[in-house]
Amino acid sequence: MFEIKEDFYWNGKSIKIISGSIHYFRVVPEYWEDRLQKLKAMGCNTVETYVPWNFHEPKEGTFHFEGQHDIKRFIEIANALDLFVIVRPSPYICAEWEFGGLPSWLLKDRNMKLRTAYPPFMEKVKNYFERLFKELVPLQFTQGGPIIMMQVENEYGSYGADKEYMNQVMDLMLENGVDVPLVTSDGSWSDMLVNGTVVDRALPTVNFGSKPKEHFDILKNFVDRPIPLMVMEYWIGWFSAWGNDEYKQTDSASQAEDLRDILTMGHVNFYMFHGGTHFGFNNGSNYYDAFSPDITSYDYDAPLSEWGDVTEKYRVFRDVISDFVEGPLPELPEPVKKANYGTVTVKNRTSLFDNLTQLARPVTTPYPLTMEDLDQDTGYILYQHDLGGKRDVTLQLINGNDRTKGYINREPVFTQYDKEVGSPIETQLKEESNELMLLVENMGRINYGPRIPDQRKGIENLHVNSGFRSEWTHYPLPLDNIEQVDFSREFRENEPSFSQFELNVDEANDTFIDMSGWGKGAVFINGFNLGRYWEVGPQYKLYIPAPLLKEGINDIVIFETEGKVKEEITFTDEPPYVR
Incomplete structure (x- = not known):
């Protein structure tokens, strides 16, 4: 009682x-x-x-x-x-x-x-x-x-x-x-x-x-x-x-x-x-x-x-x-074993843009929708829009949450994040037809303070020269279906991409994957979303608990948004920092 x-x-x-x-x-x-x-x-x-x-x-x-x-x-x-x-x-x-x-x-x-x-x-x-x-x-x-x-x-x-x-x-x-x-x-x-x-x-x-x-x-x-x-x-x-x-x-x-x-x-x-x-x-x-x-x-x-x-x-x-409890304290359990699995080489690589229809069902509306409008919780959303023909343009994002990467005809044009969002972007449309793609990442809704109510993710709109644009196609990308990525499709440098590796283990133990040299993205272990990495630090290694691995071949997929990919990744028994 x-x-x-x-x-x-x-x-x-x-x-x-x-x-x-x-x-x-x-x-x-x-x-x-x-x-x-x-x-x-x-x-x-x-x-x-x-x-x-x-x-x-x-x-x-x-x-x-x-x-x-x-x-x-x-x-x-x-x-x-x-x-x-x-x-x-x-x-x-x-x-x-x-x-x-x-x-x-x-x-x-x-x-x-x-x-x-x-x-x-x-x-x-x-x-x-x-x-x-x-x-x-x-x-x-x-x-x-x-x-x-x-x-x-x-x-x-x-x-x-x-x-x-x-x-x-x-x-x-x-x-x-x-x-x-x-x-x-x-x-x-x-x-x-x-x-x-x-x-x-x-x-x-x-x-x-x-x-x-x-x-x-x-x-x-x-x-x-x-x-x-x-x-x-x-x-x-x-x-x-x-x-x-x-x-x-x-x-x-x-x-x-x-x-x-x-x-x-x-x-x-x-x-x-x-x-x-x-x-x-x-x-x-x-x-x-x-x-x-x-x-x-x-x-x-x-x-x-x-x-x-x-x-x-x-x-x-x-x-x-020990001074406030009666009797001796229990003995400490044994430490969890860690393994250094070494380095593995990339097996396959493919572009996000060539996998959009594999990963998402497109939704077309006259105006942009947020993640919440699309019943999406976390991850990314890609907006696709026809900007029209050749001319000089000034683009201005309206309320882009949280980080937006802009591409025209699949070429990177800008990245805006936090206070940069809304700054005018001046560029030249060089083709007869110019396709805009905006990859927006929800980097985590605010969990404390007065901004909690204002946490819709995506963009509110885009202003181009003299007005807002109409006709948008949306690709919700929570990346909860990573097994749908088709690695037979094309890979292009400087685009968001998926890289596939295989890790063969005899015994599953805790380990750490070293993401040094990559840009920004997420790591998937046998389909499980391990979490984000980002070159800005301070974290460059991600912890992999042994139960996420299996004896034999393990499928490792890295989603990279900045176009910074490596041919190898390393699995080490050394933690991210000394405790």
Whole structure:
């Protein structure tokens, strides 16, 4: 029996919650148990996870709870290891995840008011919760499971102050069978606690990365009754973005001192204990001074590395935690084996433009459509348009999100990204007929801040000389059907292309693919979208978990948008950076 009074109690005895974040959706299922064992071996008694709505309902009314989506199995493994579980189940999670976990199909409603009591939004939440909580409710401690708390929304105080919305979300949770204690989590700065909490219905917790006494004092003064003091997100690392000079790393020695203070005063959830990987196109983005999409790695400088290795930070934290738990800590599980598979040579190569009809069903309309209009979530979209005959032209993109590469008669003309979008492009049309192709990449919808509602991807329109253009053909390219690429078709230099390699392995082990020398794109392993690479760094190697490989021949496909291809790729046992 779990209770919240002035402290946390289990079966009438006060307990110290020492929790760590592991996101099942960023770890291949075959490694869930390994990561959870390592969490327990650091001294944690609880695991916390978000639940991204868009991961489980990528198309409205189509739900996925199998394979990597099987949150029930993840929680059952935690239960078998005698771990408590804290679940943070949407509608919004932030988490540096695509659109903060919100499904992009919400944006088909041009009047949509996200994260508010706007009835059409709440209707979608209701439909999702009715399905989601069928997975979670039987796993609550009230029914013999390990879930002891569930969070309402996420850091809502940094976004809005709609108390009716927060109350409606809680009502929906209760209506769908949630009967464990509810919590909120917010920063303690400015109006965040005032905006984000509903103190008579949910326990308020705080998020911070340093100065625990200061933040806990703010929380104590905010609530007019004794409560357990908990940091729901103790930021012991940070995320890295494309274009950063280096991976973000933090000082574990000072964090260990703060951790001791936190555990002396209250309770902790490490964000993150193990970050994992932004597989596919699931990374989010931020926008402060400029658009800033996150890299494929979500290592987060966490105690357990992206590839599952124990780090010095892990050892330092384990030493502190050992002073707050009874008895010896579990032995560390064996490290996951890594392999250096060496270099392989390209087998086939073909142009994207010669494979459009293989990969997409064209849609023609008088005006450009966005990804959301076309029921597309992530990936790329190619716009095709006839610019007419010979003449000088000035092209101007209108609201191109996020990165557009323009080609005329298959020759590259321009690339525009972020603040460059909308700058006039002056060029000369040299042929009697001139075909324009615009390849637009969704680089990750923004996951935090005031720009969240404005995340439609694609172009709004194109202005040419004196007016907007009509008659557009669209090719949606989520690249979820990479097996349809026809490598017998032509390859042309300087065009977006697919390169095929074969990796023959006797034994499947973890490895890293080195993308140094390539431009920008994505890597597919046996049809699985491993994630993005980009020459701007700081990430040049992508992590390949062993379960994605098979004994024998493995099919490797690289989609490259910048025309920078190599004849060889290397698989190494050396991680992207030293942990």
